[in-house]
Amino acid sequence: MESSSVLALTTGMLARYSIQHASPSLRPFSPPAVRQRLLQPLRSLRSYSQAAAAASGAGNKACPKTTTTTKPAGAAIEAPRRYGPRYEGDFTPQPLPRPIGMPQRPRAGENTGIDDRTLSQRRHDLFDRDRNMVRRKELTEQFSRPYFRDWSNLQFHDGKSFLAPPRLFRAEASLYFPNLQGRTLAPKDKTARDTTPLLTGRASVVSVFSSRWAEVQVGSFVSSEANPALHDVVSRSPGGRAQLVHVNYEDNAAKAWLLWLFRGSLRRRFAQADWDKYFLVRRGISDDMREAVGLLNAKVGYVFLVDHHCRIRWAGSGDSRPDERESLVKGLAKLANEVDKEKE
Known part of the structure; x- marks a missing residue:
């Protein structure tokens, strides 16, 4: 008797609730009425979410976010790029209008490209x-x-992006060479190494290339056949104060694997003492870094003169010119003397 009374009371309450919340034209327990009752809480939740989003948007407009960029300050380098509009007309390389590099001091462990x-x-x-x-x-x-933009830009002076400055950039105005991480040719290096510890405390000529074409271009700056005076400065620097560093950057996984597979042939081209100064870098160079450092064409070779504080004091691109080789030799000798003075 009590259970039947409870059942009747519950049925009556459900009927009254259905009549109050359902449309007048719908029966209390018809499928449309049930659907309307089930969707009512979802509509309320949606309205609340929209109101909260509107309030958050208004707050963001009142307090705009500040973002930091790594874009370089000063005049941009006028040269064909691998991105942006296609370069039209004639192009003549011009001397660098400003110091190039990253604004932050490099640290080991940065720019590894690993998540x-x-x-x-x-x-x-x-x-x-x-x-x-x-x-x-x-x-x-x-x-x-465009995939072939770098190749098509080689029509402009074989890809030479800019002319090297005749003198070193002032130390207080110079920017930094970024840290890169990769395997070296030294058998003892079983894991990837950073470039920053190697560059710190030494005057370094850093060559960056990613193809045989680019390697020949940097060779016109730093090889013993093209620039023997540069190697004389390195050999006369006591305690390795001056050095030559090579960065072979290859972001293609298959090509990078082949380079590492045939690293024995690379070792035969360098003295054993220089194996730990040849880096095989797989990742870590972003577009912002390319714009800041001046690596405007991935198929072109670039040479940087980096001081003992990892600051870029001089830079060259493409095939070298006689005056560029001469300024590179003088700049390296001057930076090596600066290292000696600080060591005293």
């Missing part, structure tokens, strides 16, 4: 709208970039 985020960080970044918008912009720029 070391934890699982929770990746999950958080997956739903980060601002981060996703930045990544979407990067992917759009990569997919819209």
